[in-house]
Amino acid sequence: MPQITFLPGKLVCEVEVGTSVPEAAERCGAVISYPCACKGACAKCIVRVERGSLDFADNGKLSFDLKRQGFVLACRSSVSEDVEVLIPSSVGDEAGQFSDAISRMGVDEDLFPTERDIKPLASCAKISVAPAEMLDGLGDYDRFVQAVRDSSPAAAVDLPLDLLQHLPDVLRESDGDVFVWRADEGGVSRIVDIRSSAPETDYGVAVDIGTTTVAVQLADVTRGRIVDTVTQYNAQIDRGADIISRITYAKNFDRIREMRGLVLSTINRGISELRERNGNIPKDEIRNVAIAGNTTMAHLFMGIRPEYIRLEPYTPAVMRVPLHRASELGLEVNPNALAWVSPNVGSYVGGDITAGILCTDFARGVQEVCLFIDIGTNGEIVLGNGDFLLGCACSAGPAFEGGGIERGMRASRGAIERVEVDPESGECRCFVIGGGEPKGICGSGLISLLAQLLDAGIIDQRGKLDRSGKYPSVRVAGKTARYVMVPSSEGDPGVYLTEHDIDNFIRAKAAIFSACVTLLNSVDMDFGAIDKFYIAGGFGRYIAIDRARTLGLLPFLDEDKFLYIGNSSLSGAFMSLLSERHRNMVSELANRITYIDLSTEAGYMDEYVAAMFLPHTNMELFHGKGSGVWAR
């Protein structure tokens, strides 16, 4: 009988030929959502064939783009041979947003917690509370605290009032044999829940609070696996596109409260959706939370004034974040759950990065030198190995996310995500997310387009368009010029790229490239020293390395040194949610990182200016395709 393997959980079973994928999934215990009840109508039950193949009765509901990527509809597929199938852990509302599905794909499986590692912050253990005896002078609380201490020493036991309220009943229901979730730290045993019976599944949520998007992942803590993920835009987005504008907006406590409310509403909506679509999981059954976000996002999530992050001496309120109860934080899970927040190391290198590097060789402490870069509105970079770790951040601006680009947009339905430029005519063919009419261009489309325009000589090293009239797509109007992908029509401006847009892109890529160079220089290294170049962030997934190298966004290293690790912040939060070893590792790594402030670093501005060409003023860094000096 053929064998079907469901990823990422590696759930395996043998089924007869012709068994439907939903049936096979159920047999393995793999969870796929079928919003239209397997009628083939909603196209939400997509899975991706990683090895082998499935019989797929295509009914035309799946876009060409997705089919090209290997996706099929689970409800219209059956097993014919040995096959490995990836279940995307979440499907966004808009086709093309599969960053969650593949977020773990580049991360070595052995970096994730093993079964032995599983120890969430609040772990469940059965304890025996002595029976009440008449006139023994002990209340239920006294006997409970004694039992907690007997099972594991604690100087203080912190029992929330609502648990104390239910304690008498729980003790009597269970004859004193109760299941207790406790988180022990610094001599204090914080009780999170007390039940008379153990639940089949213990849930937790891992949250990545990004400046642009917020990902919430529901985890089966008992079995150490992802159940489902939801990614949404951070509701703060209308209050500023980047970190600095968020800080500027949150200038008083009313605004801070507002910003906190916005990100909480985003997170809570995510949690609520996850609970609902996974069998209406009761709120109280989510007893662990792990959160990773950049320093500013962590401050706003907790309602702390972020202003001092950007004022000398640039001191965040929290680096190591103390534990707080969900009820205090406003998280709609078990009110007594404690939220573990990934530590910050500086104003602009935050918990998203310390969590993120759990997905890299930094977590192994090896001697190979690695460079980790999380490309988003900010670019955060960590360089080092088992001996040293340096971290810094640079402001790339929103160009990679379609911001600051006249016809730019995020990578959602209608965005041009890739183009093919005919070098002769200079005309281009556009590939649009979700098919349909192009509405704008996203970051990956921008890179795809600019690299080809540069190769074809349609733009020069300064990013100026060819105004000779040779290329009809280049339209000149006075001092400005633009490259037109989709001509304007009545009421529709079309899609195009201005020289000003190109400038913005160049500034963004220069910021990132020069930050990498400066960090390397500070330890007398160059790109040749790098063994692994990790690219994190949803955006990283979609850029073609050769195009990015062409433009000087990435250095000229062998393609196999680049490793996409997707949303490493979320993956790191997930690991920290499950495992004490990983939480300790994050703390250690955070303590080891030396935070570099680029603005005070000698040479950074020079490097930045030097990188303001395509690919670079120093062409030696990028001479010839495929024969770069840095390739080993």
Add this chain to the structure above:
Amino acid sequence: MPQITFLPGKLVCEVEVGTSVPEAAERCGAVISYPCACKGACAKCIVRVERGSLDFADNGKLSFDLKRQGFVLACRSSVSEDVEVLIPSSVGDEAGQFSDAISRMGVDEDLFPTERDIKPLASCAKISVAPAEMLDGLGDYDRFVQAVRDSSPAAAVDLPLDLLQHLPDVLRESDGDVFVWRADEGGVSRIVDIRSSAPETDYGVAVDIGTTTVAVQLADVTRGRIVDTVTQYNAQIDRGADIISRITYAKNFDRIREMRGLVLSTINRGISELRERNGNIPKDEIRNVAIAGNTTMAHLFMGIRPEYIRLEPYTPAVMRVPLHRASELGLEVNPNALAWVSPNVGSYVGGDITAGILCTDFARGVQEVCLFIDIGTNGEIVLGNGDFLLGCACSAGPAFEGGGIERGMRASRGAIERVEVDPESGECRCFVIGGGEPKGICGSGLISLLAQLLDAGIIDQRGKLDRSGKYPSVRVAGKTARYVMVPSSEGDPGVYLTEHDIDNFIRAKAAIFSACVTLLNSVDMDFGAIDKFYIAGGFGRYIAIDRARTLGLLPFLDEDKFLYIGNSSLSGAFMSLLSERHRNMVSELANRITYIDLSTEAGYMDEYVAAMFLPHTNMELFHGKGSGVWAR
């Protein structure tokens, strides 16, 4: 110049003859309320002359009854000679309710905390937080925690989120020199407040949660004095008059929540009134709370099911009550304030008693044998000395509070609180609280009446009325008879006492007397062994000892062995609010008390039956007035 002393705070100053009392009070720092702005209209600014006299320009606004007790209106009085004046800490809405004013009067001053003792749970100390340095890897939180630990070791620091939110601003406002309120226990330093400047006055509230009334006392913690007190009926009162009916009512979580809400509303209304009428004290400035209540009241206050208190093996949920934050408890003070709750020692001997005995020689650990009795709906008794302590409770029923008596009422306006019976005619003259028409009879009136009826032979030892027709006040109707104090008139039933009422009274006094005897018997003692007989509870104040002895409610001891200590539960809560030494003392005393369950005690029922006569079946216990065998 004459000297004026304001009690209970012992504030002294010298003033010229003719100085008005308000002016003198202001000079001493004593606080008197003048709701009508010293127009002499509201009669609320009453004070009582304890020694010496004041010139009082009586305008007729003060009742005769109050004048008889030595009260004057402060706004219409001036100083003419050395004088001591007691400021009642609260004046109820109804005249006659001055139990708060005199609650401390019977308690030895030296039992109260001295200036040196003052150490509330959350005490304020100034600490220096190191300044932020660029790139030192420390957030505000890290430096704050370090400073807390440097000032006094703590394994864990518990900082509520709202304080963390304000920490960055407070540190910068104060250049790191901050005032921190912290409560350290079991290695955990719980932070209650952080300010950049110290307030002039630090406030706290002491609360006595009685089954019938709730007293809330505002204290100036800095100076160790009472500011003001409010006493109100417990809003739970409609859900059952006594403890057992409250427990029975609170049978499910909806009801428990309701009961919790009711008592919280009472307490919070009290706090709000105290804040308002003492200069609109901000909620946040009340940073300490101490609470004393019986076991059931403590459970309902915290929303804990009280049912198991009365089910075998009679185990309360809490004996030693863990600290909780005001926000969690629902108390409307500083949300981070911690509430200290006086410990319980058994199902029916609770925190009101452990706090209460702070007002007795038990707190001194002397060898003299003392008996403490708190008379209310329940009678709680503690017997012992420095070597042993026994505690028990009995259910007296509501007779002493006017319950179970047809024309009974609480000691408020309109209640007959005392009578004078003419032994010849059998007719009586009534003294009514607040003057005016009598509406009913309260506990003290009942004792006054019954003792005189017994002396005159109008009732016999069984409590039966003389039906010979000799006394016109005794009206016989069939098998029943009643004694009429105020004849009925159209639409008004008048005030009278039935034989059934007398039966209820006898049961109540028998329960208390026999409990005392049983407790004494259990350690082979009799009343002769008792050196001090403490009577606590609002009711105790109003009973005349000779009358109570006549009826066998109190034993036949010398009058000077009886000590009224008023609302000792509130006084004990006040002491515990101020002083760590007193909190430790309460815990020690609570640990030392052996709780006796009368229902399982051999001989209790026999003693009870024997006490069902007036004064007792064993007349030897009460032979002759003033020559009791127990008198020493």
